[in-house]
Amino acid sequence: MIAYIVRRLLYAMPILIGVNLLTFVLFFVVNTPDDIARSQLGDRRVTVQAIDTWKRSHGYHKPMIYNGNAQGFGKLTDTVFFQKSLRLFAFDFGRSDSGRDIGYDIGQRMWPSLAIAVPTLVVGILVNITFGLLIAFFRGTYIDFWGVVTCVILLSVSSLFYIIGGQYLLSKLFHLVPISGYDTGVNAFKFLLLPVVVGVVSGIGSGTRWYRTLFLEEIGKDYVRTARAKGLSEQRVLFRHVLRNALIPLLTGIVVVLPLLFMGSLIVESFFGVPGLGSYTIDGIQRQDFAIVRSMVFLGSVLYIIGLLLTDISYTLVDPRVRLQ
């Protein structure tokens, strides 16, 4: 298993370099170093000299990917890409173009993201599995039919609608929770309720349908028929046998997103005024802050790779037949 993990981690290196290169190219197709300098210095009264000074002090004065004037390895290393990207592999995110330490900011901002994402995921899974099992149990009945119809309706609605609707109903109309904001410690609870409720409700449609499909697939298998033939109650069949055997596809969906919980939600954080990593990424894009965009894309890629690796490992835990070689 260890050899497998090491091999997977080594495979990740070219993937991460590729992601970095792609981010770099895409970003600089849209923004030149002059654009970045101007967005940092402002539009008013900025001289060419000030732009040059800014670029020099932030390392954007070098050639982008290939330095024809340098010697030897310098042709590749004395470039913006190499200088800015290499340190990411040591998780040294450096400073944002506006001067703040990115690693420090990520450390500060991942907690609010987690504070929303973890309860949303946990409660969401519980609710979706419950509904999924319920509908699977009543397969072929009017509950199944109307359950699926409701799910389709729910998943057809934009997440933005859930956010605005939730804010309107629960906060503006009924005054039950604050519309937006965030706080630390116990005080965070009242700010988290609405985004978590919105997150769970907006995910019920797709989640329940997916789990229903998983459970129905399992219900049709021979071992379920055998269990029923043995006279087990439907509860035992569903919770003991069906749920346990449906764990592999369940894990595929859950474990892979676990690391990404750190990254936060772009829209939810923006609407609810939560200072998480989602809004940090949006800020970076809007401000054309390449250092932040690069760091967040890199972090997202690393976490995604870790998620996939964890998924593979979790297979071996829930299904002894699976061996990683």
Add this chain to the structure above:
Amino acid sequence: MHRLAVLLFCVSFSPASLGLWNNPYPDSQTNENILYSSFSERPKHLDPVRSYSAGEYAFIAQIYEPPLQYHYLRRPYTLVPLTAVNMPRVTYIGADGSRLPHDTPVIDIAFSDYEIQIQPGIRYQPHPALAKNVQDQFLYHSLSTEQVNQVHELSDFKETGARELVAADYAYQIKRMANPRLHSPIAGVMAQYIVGFAELGEQIETALSELEDGVFLDLRQFRLAGVSVVDRYTYQIRIRGKYPQFLYWQAMPFFAPIPWEVERFYAQPGLKEKNITLDWYPIGTGPFMLTENNPNLRMVMARNPNFHGEHYPVAGEEADHSKGLLADKRKPMPFVDRAVYSLEKESIPRWNKFLQGFYDNSGIASDSFDQAIQFNPQGEAALTAEMSDRGIRLSTAVATSIYYMGFNYLHPVLGGNGERARKLRQAISIAVDFEEFISIFRNGRGVAAQGPIPPGIFGHHPGQSGINPYVYDWVDGRPQRKPLGIAKKLLREAGYPDGIDNRTGKSLVLHFEAIGAGPDEKARLNWIRKQFKKLGIQLIVRATDYNRFREKMLKGKSEIFLWGWNADYPDPENFLFLLYGPNSKAKKNGENASNYTNPEFDRLFEQIKNMENNAKRKRLLDQMVTIARRDAPWMWGFHPKDFSLYHTWVRNTKPNLMANNTLKYVHIDPKLRTTRRQDWNQPTLWPLGLIGGLLGISIIPAIISFRRREKSTAL
């Protein structure tokens, strides 16, 4: 887990929380003298040497004190001393070093000396950089790695200190402006004026290149020829030539004092990695200090215990008495103890929190405009009944800004001072109906511009004498856009009858450089296209992002574009320089985006730019505006009108578009606010019961069905 959730729920929603479940602030703050407001974008910089945006000034202008400020109530905008004892004493110097009388012609003035004397006894806010031990040594200027490791925020330093503000601190900040590594946006402008500024920048750059990154460079050891400290409380700035607008710069945070000790403190290794820098933790002498600095969530300012004291103005405009703006005259400021600014990126939550009483003031976004504002038959804006019932007050002011549609003077068809191009520009200027634009796209929040100078700025003429005669007639006591027939006639005279070029026989095709082409922009772009179509001109929209747009402007590749300018200071020079030939954006990277050039206009500009406001200057300004109107390098566009809403418990709110340090004037009635919040935010609980009931009812058939199934037999 379950118990913990119940506990959290009880803590958050206990009856002790005054029944306001949706209150985003701690209950302990109820009835406290705190102003609650919001900001939509996190500030980039809080260092006065770099900050240059309204969002950043909202914070630092309450903390830093330059020598001058704008009078809060008086109009036109007037400079008055802030930390200075009097207005600066200006002396003109000839090329031979002799003192010159004040009426000396500008051409004979080689230098101007500004001598500024500050008040003694002003002290900085408490700050760890100024903390000393009993041996008079700085406590935190030689931090060990262990000490740095224990620190996460500035407030983690237990001890603070303060000291008296001295003239040398102002001189130090001007030197900081010259530091190229600090990227001051006005360094280029100041290098043109302050003697020795550019040279100092080079010296600092050389010195820094020999030092490791982040090592403290004590700017006191450098000499800036144009800045001298006369005595403990007096300093002098020498600038080249005569530049009366220099006084306005003295009211901006760029010229606020910075003690050298603070730079020394922040330069210590390890602090920058924790974002503990002068760029994020300001230190000033102003009425407030930043006590919570979380630009991702909340910025909190509290009274500076060392504030030197200031009193509310005793006089203002005539109407200020009746509006209650002088009720607090002579009273000591500031009036609020704290100000809490929450980051609110989206307009909908911001607006709703204002309506719930959790923000004391608000702007008006387009989505909520109709809910807040209605126009009476005379076209005047007023609050809707819903707003009036809540006691909300509306405050409007025409901004000292202009949004214009420019023609590129370098373009072969549209540009130049030839008669053909001029008439074409004049015809288009009549056809593009900015009154309609303001009505459709800005909810009436704007005033059609008659020239480059906005209302409230010296040189602006209200009424009939101020209309642009090339575009407007004066009809029934108001300007009325000339009929389209006049525009068509001009177009014909220009050689484009009905939009057909009489030289080629082809339709005249022009291009508009648009920034963005999303759904919001589409209607606007269609409207612009239709305005040109009225003359038979085909307008092709070239949509792009802001970066490409800016690049086109820099290269002079545009044809027609929409852009704007906010005043740095209330002087016509700050607008007319946008049309000054040598400021051409394409040729000189200046701010003249249309690359307009007219030798007569440029000659007059060189005269007015260094003059004090007097009758002669006004006459010259009139001449310049007349030339510009005739040449029509811009369609003059509009001056935006700012709409602000205030709750009834907020007092002393007069729009002052030049002053940024207005927080100290604001007066709050916290008790009234608490009462209103209670009235407006009682929780409605029946929906919770309803949801529970519905869930219960819907689950009953499932339970029945489940039981039936469990009991049923296979056969």
